[in-house]
Amino acid sequence: MNSKIILGAFALTTLLACKEKQDKNVVEEIIEVEEVQPATYTEISVKKGGSWKEDTREYIDGSFVNVEEMEVPEQHTDHSWYIRYEGPGWENKQTAYRLYLDWRNAIDIFGKKVDTLVLPFVGTDGFDSYHNDAPWGQDILKAGKSMGIGGYGRFTGDTIAHFDEVKKTLVEIDNSAENSSVTIDYKGWKTGDVTTDLKSVISIFPEDRFLKAELTPSVSFDGLATGIVKFDDIPLMKETSENGDWAYIATYGVQTLAGENDKLGMAIFYKTDQAKAVEGPYDHLVVFNPSTEKQTYYINSAWDQEKDGIKTEEAFKQDLQTKLSELDNNGKLE
Template identity: 55%
Template sequence: MKKLIILSLSFLAFYACKKNNETAKTDTNSSPKTYAEISIAQGGEWVDGPRGHKEYKNGTSFKNVTEFNVPEQHTDHSWYVRYEGPGWENSKVGYRLYLDWRNAIDIFGKKVDSLVLPYVGQNGFDSYHEPSAWGQDILKAGKSMGIGGFGRLVSDTIVHFREVENTIATIENTKNSAAVNIHYKNWKTGNDSIDLKAKLSIFQEDRFTKAELTPSKEISGISTGIVIAKGIDVIKKEGSKWAYIATYGKQTLASPPDNLGMALFYNLEEVESQTLGEHDHLVTFKPSTKTVTYYFLGAWEQELGGIKTEAEFKTYLDGLLNELNSKNTL
């Protein structure tokens, strides 16, 4: 019965989203094709939780904000931020970042070409793990950085964001793109401390997110990567200026698991190494104070017009790689 209720509510959310899009068809040029948000619980209070940290309980609603200063008591599963962090999407795919110590990036697989994030997680905090008319959360990040998340490699271990003095996220929705900007102040890893600025942008076309990281000082080990999935091999290809790593196969949270392709494109001049980590296929950047840029994407077979085979996925990636090597941007 509980699952039936969740599916029914998900359908209503999808129907509302569809109706909004139908209304907007009278002016398709002005209707948004990309969207980013962060949504905070309202009407509740912070209480002591069973795991020894604070939880936000008895919230009555969520409110979207354009700037969010992460409170000290917020951590994973504190029920304060809808779907646990900022989200961004276009007609093909959605992503979210866990805005806590994990700092991993997850994928929302979409079965529709309308914008759905405003309805995700409104009918139960974890409801997006269940299949619905719009799609679902399809990636298990675990202890990894997910797809395109970032951390620091210290002594063969990725250090996430357990020690940060302050984190501020801002949302940017424009005519042609949407972005999440995050400023991590005094991020401590090993014996070092830096400020790090990150910008995650999505555009009207294609599936990729453009990631830009700007450290306040030169520091070794800044890394990104793709979560390691059991039994799934890594695909690698280099061009003249750019390269990619990718995985493809039955590596989703769908039941039964179905095909998902994930890829990460990086500039060879900016990268120190590409290695196998404990939880991630890693790309580690050279120490620099300049902004480093990379791209990541997820391609789910259930999306409208989705990629169905590994051969199709490789052809698609090779096309993007050729574009990067010729234009240096996507």
């Protein structure tokens, strides 16, 4: 499965090369691979063949290899150069996301200008090259001290506790015909006087720009939260569905790394009986009620440079309203 996915992502480049060589048999083979390119894709890629520099917690030398499951090394932290683009990534033809798999635990957006899979390319020509504009797109969100869009932590009333203290973190990748998902099991996540295990399952589907997030803590505690990064002069929008079961928080405006006039919309949909919207220091927050039940929410974004994408605030609001109605009627987006 993984080999076909990677071949599919590289099909266009290879096809062009083959055309130059006029190799008919190879061209036909690549076209066949391109036709079976999956609709969704997720990956995590780690370095093999190098070694840890203990005093700086950096991984030196080696090359990146995709894995289907892993335990995050104790040495790993932000900018360890160990995980390609610093965590797992999800994508479909319209959008792509990544999660910083370290103490930050924020979710970032890869804005895509093309409608083909790009993640196998990202970070292969220099660890942080994805910050630069490229034909496929680029990293467009500056998370800073926030949870990015849809990351998760614990709101303590005046700050967000991220994942500074975790005994063990396990990751599993799954690519299927229906969706692509990443399951992360955090063992012994400690914040203040609370220690819990937390299971996170984040999925992307063949169509549209959203991720589905499911969080299941092992103990009931207050403050489990997600959110959207705050930017100056970008107002918060809120809306509740007609029957009151679902709501969203959202922002729209110039809030990317891509350019002065670049527009991005971000939203989180949540169940009103599971959570409420509040303000944090760096995020517009959705804070879940204490529970050991699965907490489900959706992360949504729209970048105005997407191919055939959403170009205006009005169109973004209309899209959010359509999704809110679908949640009202079906209880899910999939």
